[in-house]
Amino acid sequence: MDQDNKLKILFVSAELTPFAKTGGLADVAGSLPKSLVSMGYDVKIAVPRYQKIETKMKYIADFPIEIAARQTTCIVREGEIDFEYNKRDCKVLVYFIDNYHYFNRKDIYSYFDDADRFAFFCRAVLEMLPKINFKPDVIHCNDWHTGPLCMLLNEKYKEYSFYKDIKTLFTIHNLQYQGNFPKNALALFRLTDEIFVPEKVEFYGMFSFMKAGIVYCDIINTVSENYAKEIQTSQYGCKMDGLLKVRSKDLYGIVNGIDYDIFNPDTDRRLYKNYNIETLNNKKNNKYQLQKELQLPKNDVPIIGLVSRFAEQKGLNFIMDKIDEIIKNDLQLVLLGEGDDYYETGFTELAKKYPDKIAVSIGFNAPLAHRIYAASDFFLMPSRFEPCGLGQLISLRYGAIPIVRSTGGLAETVIDVEKDKERGNGFTYKDFTDEEMVKTINRAINYYNIRKEEWNELVKKAMTIDFSWDKSAKKYALLYEKLVEDKRIP
Ligand code: ADP
Numbered sequence: 070m071d072q073d074n075k076l077k078i079l080f081v082s083a084e085l086t087p088f089a090k091t092g093g094l095a096d097v098a099g100s101l102p103k104s105l106v107s108m109g110y111d112v113k114i115a116v117p118r119y120q121k122i123e124t125k126m127k128y129i130a131d132f133p134i135e136i137a138a139r140q141t142t143c144i145v146r147e148g149e150i151d152f153e154y155n156k157r158d159c160k161v162l163v164y165f166i167d168n169y170h171y172f173n174r175k176d177i178y179s180y181f182d183d184a185d186r187f188a189f190f191c192r193a194v195l196e197m198l199p200k201i202n203f204k205p206d207v208i209h210c211n212d213w214h215t216g217p218l219c220m221l222l223n224e225k226y227k228e229y230s231f232y233k234d235i236k237t238l239f240t241i242h243n244l245q246y247q248g249n250f251p252k253n254a255l256a257l258f259r260l261t262d263e264i265f266v267p268e269k270v271e272f273y274g275m276f277s278f279m280k281a282g283i284v285y286c287d288i289i290n291t292v293s294e295n296y297a298k299e300i301q302t303s304q305y306g307c308k309m310d311g312l313l314k315v316r317s318k319d320l321y322g323i324v325n326g327i328d329y330d331i332f333n334p335d336t337d338r339r340l341y342k343n344y345n346i347e348t349l350n351n352k353k354n355n356k357y358q359l360q361k362e363l364q365l366p367k368n369d370v371p372i373i374g375l376v377s378r379f380a381e382q383k384g385l386n387f388i389m390d391k392i393d394e395i396i397k398n399d400l401q402l403v404l405l406g407e408g409d410d411y412y413e414t415g416f417t418e419l420a421k422k423y424p425d426k427i428a429v430s431i432g433f434n435a436p437l438a439h440r441i442y443a444a445s446d447f448f449l450m451p452s453r454f455e456p457c458g459l460g461q462l463i464s465l466r467y468g469a470i471p472i473v474r475s476t477g478g479l480a481e482t483v484i485d486v487e488k489d490k491e492r493g494n495g496f497t498y499k500d501f502t503d504e505e506m507v508k509t510i511n512r513a514i515n516y517y518n519i520r521k522e523e524w525n526e527l528v529k530k531a532m533t534i535d536f537s538w539d540k541s542a543k544k545y546a547l548l549y550e551k552l553v554e555d556k557r558i559p
Pocket residue numbers: 091092093094096376377378405406407432433434435438457458459460461463
């Protein structure tokens with residue numbers, strides 16, 4: 070792509086690896102822009118500057134922002150994500166949107182004033198653009214936190230020539246989290262009742278930030294082709310299926326990739342011992358060391374790992390309900406996660422009850438997550454729904470064979486090896502029931518115990534399947550190109 074004709078993209082996200090992460094959104098924000106920059110696109114990222122973000126950054130600008138009747142100051146700081154591509158040093162610039170009142174807090178979300186916080190963020194991002202002298206061709210918004218940006222652009226900013234031609238792509242990473250707030254959230258944006266109608270942002274009497282994104286963006290996509298279809302049904306549509314059907318000709322699905330710089334068992338510094346398909350024996354060291362770290366008996370039984378937000382979506386209650394049946398197998402279960410108290414307490418109790426079989430770590434711990442992927446033989450994802458799922462992609466890369474419920478992106482990326490030997494890379498089941506989950510775990514353990522030679526081949530195959538961003542970033546690039554096509558025709 071020639072330098073001057075480079076498409077300019079602003080990627081806007083509430084989470085960003087390596088700075089602030091609760092789940093897959095952060096991974097995508099931290100890796101897709103890198104791929105796009107490698108392909109020649111001019112991509113910059115905007116993210117709130119949360120308290121915990123400590124990286125080198127420099128002051129760029131400050132300006133006032135009005136939120137409802139309140140005037141507050143936005144400070145923009147510039148940092149970067151460095152990476153190497155084709156032996157060249159590359160970087161993606163990151164604009165940290167700072168406001169002491171809204172973002173100098175311990176966590177990323179779940180505050181009483183989240184509507185105010187992300188209203189501020191959306192406004193500040195738009196206001197920032199002329200100040201940093203960056204006029205993107207496309208603003209790529211992600212999830213509900215950025216929905217109002219699409220709305221503000223269309224309802225307020227497009228009347229100014231700077232913003233007139235900017236297009237928007239809105240990516241749904243998880244339709245369940247919608248950012249629905251009481252009607253008076255309208256006042257945050259100084260917008261009138263006129264937009265509080267079902268055709269625009271009103272959603273069952275609430276102001277929906279997610280709906281604002283879906284309604285006002287130019288193109289929508291979600292993180293797998295399968296989930297793009299599922300969310301147009303009442304089972305998975307979280308009450309937005311009707312709206313999504315109306316916009317179906319603008320709705321695309323692109324499966325996520327993973328960052329091969331970060332997730333690479335051959336170079337990952339967080340592991341006890343690096344390995345690749347030639348040195349698979351070293352994977353065992355990771356198992357023994359993790360057993361020691363988590364005070365499990367050191368032996369060769371298969372480990373089933375699970376690294377997840379502890380949320381209802383993930384189907385974790387089935388594990389709790391059926392734990393006795395699961396551990397009838399000779400195996401160890403290693404769980405890492407945080408979230409709902411119900412699961413945190415329940416799993417902690419189970420680990421106390423079965424210390425030889427179950428280890429549970431509560432909290433967000435990226436290094437431990439990597440060690441679990443490396444030490445595990447299997448990786449369990451019994452999700453009720455899963456827009457894409459990154460856990461299964463990471464586990465494949467580390468040679469931990471996924472056991473998943475076929476839904477959303479899991480159905481697209483994991484194929485049952487007993488149903489399709491050639492393409493198979495895991496164990497899958499369709500019905501969201503505890504019985505099916507247990508049956509599939511038993512089937513997988515049996516395969517591990519009995520089919521030793523095939524097992525080794527399966528692990529090697531899993532580790533070599535390409536789930537890097539290359540293919541998917543190209544698909545995003547096509548969407549950006551499509552958005553600006555009209556503009557380019559003289
Ligand atoms: P979701 O986005 O629904 O949380 P994904 O499977 O798409 O699920 O992405 C989850 C990502 O977050 C993976 O990279 C996973 O390893 C990571 N992760 C989840 N929980 C934890 C945790 N407690 N500690 C460390 N990493 C975690």
